[in-house]
Amino acid sequence: MNAPISPAAPATAGRPKDPLKREAILNAAKNLFLSKGYEGSSMDAIAAEAGVSKLTVYSHFNDKETLFSAAVKSKCEEQLPQPFFEPATGSSIENVLLNIGRGFYHLVNSPESIELHRVMMTQANVDNKLSQMFLDAGPQRVIREMERLLTQANQKHQLQVADPAKAAEHFFCLIKGSDNIRLLIGCNPDLKSPAAVEAHIRDVVGLFLRAYRCP
Structure with a gap:
């Protein structure tokens, strides 16, 4: 170092x-x-x-650790900038979730993200501190922003989410689907078309809304 x-x-x-x-x-x-x-x-x-x-x-x-953390955060913000988690007045929660889902899908499955995750896998047994920095700057930052959004949706009676942090994790895991692991291991001959990606994201958002819609 x-x-x-x-x-x-x-x-x-x-x-x-x-x-x-x-x-x-x-x-x-x-x-x-x-x-x-x-x-x-x-x-x-x-x-x-x-x-x-x-x-x-x-x-x-x-130092290099600080720069690495900033680079990871910058990559996340390219696809999921702060305004994604700040719904505009009059925007439905469905549209907000669709935009976040699209941004996250393309972020996590982008060539840069896949390569970065592979880099972190090689570092896993070398530098746990670096792994934690990656987690905090990337995945955890996105989950925290989603948790904050879902908490606001609770307050506005748009959704009824008992555990926003856990619901945020569920949302992003569903959006990732099976494409992410295929890309990570280099087995990706059957990746979804753009139309199929959009259908996948809409299916996930629909499922999420059915689970957490206010009665």
Whole structure:
């Protein structure tokens, strides 16, 4: 694991951070973590890929673990941005769940996500701390946002969910279906067509609503 930047380096506290450089660093980190794995991606290589100095990388992210966590969170937010969990006034809970289901399905089954999960499997017996960081930045973040949404749906009498956290887990497991494991193990000749994916998501949302609809 890369050592933290030397204390002798110029202090950057208080300096405004360049959002374009931060985005470039995150993109470089995502590319390298997927192609080289966690251990094979040095901060020097990430800096070179991003076209910035290593000092700039450290000014945005304190260490490689922090950068990895931020890269996982960034990937999740690409497909499931915060507004997905903030239903607009007048929007039905069904439409909100459909949008979340679509975003999550395409997130978890994307080539980047599949490769990232494979990277984490290889790290499972090497660095439990890294596994926990991945869990917190990715899957747990999505479940927490869904739990918050379902709690709000309870308060608005849109749904009746006794355990929002458990219901959130059930929802995402149902959306994943069998396609995810097929992709993970490289056995994916019969993946669903776009129309079949949409039908699958609608089936899951329909089942979810029947289970938790207010009487």
